[in-house]
Amino acid sequence: MADPKPRSHGNAAVEVLRNESRRPKTTDTKDFWYMSPEEWTTLFKDATDEDSTTTKSAYQKLRLLEKVGSLMETKEGVTVPAFATCKPCKSAGVACRVAKDSSGMACAKCLRHHASCEAGKLMKRGLQTWAEATKEQPATPMKASKKRRIGDQADAQRAKPSPRTRDSSSPEVPLSIVRSCSKATTGDFKAGSAPATFSEKKIMGLTVRESSPYTLSAIATGHLRIKGEHNDSAGVLTFAAEREAKRLKRQREDELAEAEIEVLRAEANAARKAMEADVFAAQSDAELMRAIYERKKLTDERSNVA
DNA sequence: ACACGGACGACGAAAAGCAC
DNA sequence: GTGCTTTTCGTCGTCCGTGT
Structure with a gap:
């Protein structure tokens, strides 16, 4: 039936990396998102080498580091308030930064170290609660059909909380604070x-x-x-x-x-x-x-x- | 004990074909 | 033309093994 073409692997992935990848700019080797130019080059090479057996993992690592670097160094990331700062960041004494556009719940440090993180959740919860109370978000056709398809599967998993809750609203500050x-x-x-x-x-x-x-x-x-x-x-x-x-x-x-x-x-x-x-x-x-x-x-x- | 990183599963998004 | 279905990929969060 449908035969979707690969979108971001192979040559496409190489193009994406060439055009969009951003090496962390920090020069402080103590920064958890620090990446030396040499390391970055190696990783980039692995990620774009079609013959490499480590292409996928290198690609994923590259994207991860790129994201962490962006969160820490650009306006894509916002520092969460003290009350929402996660444990690892608190103990490490570093700024706890999450994605400004709410594209992720975990902070940069937890992303980097694959740790579970509540920083984004804590900060976002207020806004989400408000949004749910004030309007019902209609499911898009795509979502609706997918929900139907995976309905049984979803029912089976309903017992445990969904690991992710996405929302395009800005999580930077709880709505009540904004208001x-x-x-x-x-x-x-x-x-x-x-x-x-x-x-x-x-x-x-x-x-x-x-x-x-x-x-x-x-x-x-x-x-x-x-x-x-x-x-x-x-x-x-x-x-x-x-x-x-x-x-x-x-x-x-x-x-x-x-x-x-x-x-x-x-x-x-x-x-x-x-x-x-x-x-x-x-x-x-x-x-x-x-x-x-x-x-x-x-x-x-x-x-x-x- | 804690930090780190690979592997894995879940889910959303995108793309394309199909049915009406 | 529009909406639905299917397939695939990317991203995320978590688990778990390894290193310090």
Whole structure:
């Protein structure tokens, strides 16, 4: 049936290596990704020698070293936060760097030494949890058909967790951090530890501190958007009734704004917890808060239309 | 004990043919 | 033309043996 041509072996592989391979630039022999020009040349020769019995392994080694070098020396790699740094990197005292585009879970050092690595997983988990909660990713036809084909096989393996979870989203920083780590969240404010002098009120069953530093910061940084447009739908109302309607509308807007603040606070808390390696709990909290907020917003919009 | 590296299995992607 | 199926390759993570 199908007869796919070899894509990257033989001459094609040689071309790929010639055109794309990048030797690690470090000159420090202590660097774990160090490769001398001589070694590189030998490896390159083995990898591109069609008669060599070691072609495949040399090719794989070359690509591995190339990748490790890229991660460590170029913008393809990003240094993971301290909380996500893997054990080998921590003990070796080197920067723990993973692929920026999330093409791999293991850090450069673990890749180099074939060690299992959680650096990428830890850093990515927050974002992935968020992505899964916010949208269902439809399977592509290719994926769907493959899933069907290997369905039985997959079922048999379901007992153990999949070794890899790919996602094209950037893992550099958990989403909650991206969303919330503005100046407002990096200040002295700490959830649950605000001074007792702030007045509090219940919103969505949650205690909200009015005029908290976070609130002010959120306003200052534009996180808080309070709509002020006028609604003329109540034109037949009397003046008093119109005023009452406006008051109620303002109240709803205020409540909504407070609710959004609470969501932002939860997300900031999620970011903080993530930094403490408590990613799941933090993300779940934030997701829950977001869901409650969206629900309330929807209800409010409906009541406005009615 | 730890670091290192080869071997292997799993999975996704790509390419091409087939069925409708 | 579009979608499905099949085949092959590349990449990744893990296991396990070897060296220090």
